[in-house]
Amino acid sequence: MRILEVLRAPVGGLFRHVADLTRELAARGHSVGIVVDTLSNDSQTEVLLDDLGAHASLGIHRYPMPRLFGRGDLTTPLAVSALARRLQVDVIHGHGAKGGFYARLAKFGRTKARVFYTPHGGVLHYPKISASGRLFHRLERMLMGKTSAIIFESAYARKTYAELIGEPSCRTEIIHNGLRPEEFVPVIPAGDAADFVFVGELRALKGIFTLVAALKDVKRRDGSGASLVMAGDGAERGSLEAQIDQLGLSGRVSLLGAQPARPTFAKGRIAVVPSHAESLPYVVLEAAAAQLPVISTRVGGIPEIFGSTADRLVPADDVLALRKAMQSAIDDPDAAQAEMKIRLSHIEAGFSIARMTDSIEALYHGSLRNADAVFH
Template identity: 65%
Template sequence: MSAAGDLRILQILRAPVGGLFRHVADLTRYLATQGHEIGLVVDSVASDTQTETLLTALEQHASLGIHRLPMPRQFGSGDLRTPFAVTALARRLKVDILHGHGAKGGFYARLASYGRHKVKVFYTPHGGVLHFPANKPSGRLFHGIERHLMRRTEAIIFESAYAQRTYSALIGAPTCHSAVIHNGLRPEEFEPITPQADAADFVFVGELRNLKGIFPLVDALAQVTRPDGQPARLVMAGDGPGRSALEARIRALNIADRVDLVGSQPARSVFARGRCAVVPSLAESLPYVVMEAAAAQLPVIATRVGGIAEIFGPTADRLIEPNSAKRLADAMGRVLADPDGARSEMRARLVHIKAGFSVKRMAGAIEGLYRGATRR
């Protein structure tokens, strides 16, 4: 540890974009403002313009630098070399904390701690290894590695109680310290968004793939009409491997004039194009888009998967079962028929999210774990 008592922290992650990266970016910015020195280890293989733009924006907060090492999605030769490179980097930077994010980040961080008894290792799964089923060879392999590496872990930080329960069921209850620390939003994200005058009835923001529930969503839309008898409209923002199949389903349902596919755009800029956000996912961990839409003061329809009930808090009874176009259509119809009731639910949800889902609360709790570990 430095003479001033500030920590030297190395964050290790593979995912270049998405919720995991967003979490690390928010954590990095907060820790830097608290006087800590932060470095990042990221994948040198999966790099594109969007990734580089995001990393460039973080450079001013990463005084220990941003370091690129090969992190293959599947196990490969990089998995044999990268842990040694992380070990050498941690030694050269004289870090106090290694924090691995996701399956690969957690793997490298804990292997890099071998032979370095003073460094403290933290691990946040972010889904990662939890997505591997226990009844398949890949799942048995990854879960076995997790159980072995637990002894090298100071603490496992779960972003939801759901993730903690799933980890314990698949891998076993952590033998190290563990904590649930929800992801959080920045203060400006709680500024309300006013829908545009020509806003659609519903808005979806997410990757266009089956797991996000895009097909039940358009099937449901085909069944929904407004109280004035006009067909409901939907804006969908995002891209992904399911786009062609989605476009085909929309044509087959004869609702192309009711669905506007606008491509990948920042969530807050798209929220203004709809009056109610819909998150029809078939599986999730703790999706930022639910928090973001609720903080922007939009009514939200969502499925009861992952940790979404933790975000919904006092309104969790309004969640619907996943993969049911009928139940989704019923929920969409209720919002259109009773907009005042939907706004009332939104306000109750907003109070809950403001109290427990801020970046300051999230990052402050993680910083507290770091400091507690270095005192021991």
Template identity: 45%
Template sequence: MKILIVLRAPTGGLWRHAVDLAETLAEHGSEVGLAIDGGFSDSQTERGLARLEGRMSLGIYRLAIARQPGFADIGAIWAIRRLAAKLGVDIVHGHGAKGGAYARFAALGMKNRVSVYTPHGGVINYKVGHWDGDLLRRVETLMLGLIDAIAFESEFARKAYAETIGTPRCLWRVIHNGLGEKDFEPLPEPKERFDFAFVGELRSVKGVPVLLEALSQIRRPDGSPATLVLAGGGPEVPTAHALCKTFDLCDRVKFVGVQPAREVFAQSDCVVMPSLFESLPYVILEAAATGKQVIATDVGGVNEIFGPYSDRLIPAGDVQALKAAMTRFLNDPETGGAEGSELKDYVREKFNIARMTGEVERLYKDALAGRKA
């Protein structure tokens, strides 16, 4: 098959997924191309592009793709459609709201080309009542009949899409994100040691204020204050620094910026992910793959990651519940380690790249068969 993968911002879990999928599809014999926004780049973007260098037989294309909807999308849509025609692709797989919209129009009216869409949260991430979110949901609803297949990354995403957009009129599957064997390898030697680690955007929706407030109330069994390494960036970094001052945490919290997740996980035996909203976050999968204790909130599809261990999840936004879970780990790290090993084994079995890619390939073939029928 010839496949063009389309997305806007090459960063975060969406980018990780796209890189893993593109790389594995190519290994399985497909010809793969990639189209992304050329105006965005960070260290994660460049690492992903380095992995794909020389493996994308159809090329890598950096186009102008704006974050907000507007007239600029018209030019980008036609650029993707022309590119798909030039490459002679069978599949245009769009990731995220923008990628999904572009994929639809790239395959519209083409008998031998189909569009596939993975939302990755997408429009369901926007709050109801905000003009941009309401507009995107309206557009998404209008385009329901234009897509050939949808690959939801979680059962939560499927349900949320049906509730906010509508029931898909096309072929659809729930295909969980997957990890590779490298994610389960031993961690590198840590540069420093902390009691807890957090990896992600330093935003309120990720529960950072809740985490910092809980940390301010936590002591080790010997009475000394607990410590935290915070890895990530984003526009709310100054707010996080201000909260550290408010809670008198400046000597207990270290900000390390955007870093490879595994290097940060190595610095603690407990990863804390207190998000207020998620779909199926890669960072929790990656944390679980280390065998460390993972403290997470019961939001989105996180319970799908924890499976039979979902009773360990805590309520989102609850400072006291988070404090209790973190204190429990400090008081009994052996139990935390055992729980981490159990979760690692479950994630290794249920969330792997080979399974993910195989299910995506079957979806592609079924969508093509349906279009040609």
């Protein structure tokens, strides 16, 4: 197959998903091209795209994709449609709100490609009452007829989409994100590892203030205060530092700045993901696959990752519940390890990159076969 993947900014979990999918599809003999934004690239994203370029035999193509609305919203769909015709692609797959918008608008051109769409949160982050939400949700309903299938990365995302926008009239599939085989190799905590490790953006939505407040009264078995390392950066780092100082935790909390997740896991013994909202966060998958005990909140698709251990999830923005879970993990490490192994088996069975790509590839093939049957 000849496949065009369309997304806006090549950063975060969405880009990781597209990059993994591109590499796997290319390894299976498919020709893949990438469409990204010209407005949000920096030196870091250029390195990522250059690395991916070896697997994108149809090239990496850049067009303006404004974050909200702008001139690019008029010109880029036409450009994507023309590119799809020139490359003779069979499939256009849009990722995120803007990627899905451009991929489906391209069908108003003369391309015969089948169009798939994965929201990755995207439009699901816009409430119905906001002006942007009303507009994006209206566009979603208008473009449903141009969509061969919507791929949701979690059952939670599909449910939320139906609640905000309406029950999809096109085909839908729930296909969980997957991890690479090497990500299931256990990470061994360093000798001086902290008790807890957090990896994520430093913003209130990620539960950083709840986490630090919960840590204050968590004790080690020798009675000393538990420690925490936090990898990440963001606009609310200053407020977080002020909270740490105010609570007298400067000696117990280390802020590492932005760091890759996997090496950071070795700096802690128990991963904590205290988010107030999520879709299907890679960091939970990565930490669990690295064989760390994981404490997390019951938001988004995280219960799907936890499987039969989902009863261990805590409510979002609940300092007392989070503190209790953290203290329990320190007091009974054997129970935390046993729970980790149950969760690991669940993730190994359902969240591999091979399984993810198998499902998406089969969906592409099935849609193309149906199109050929209708044509003939």
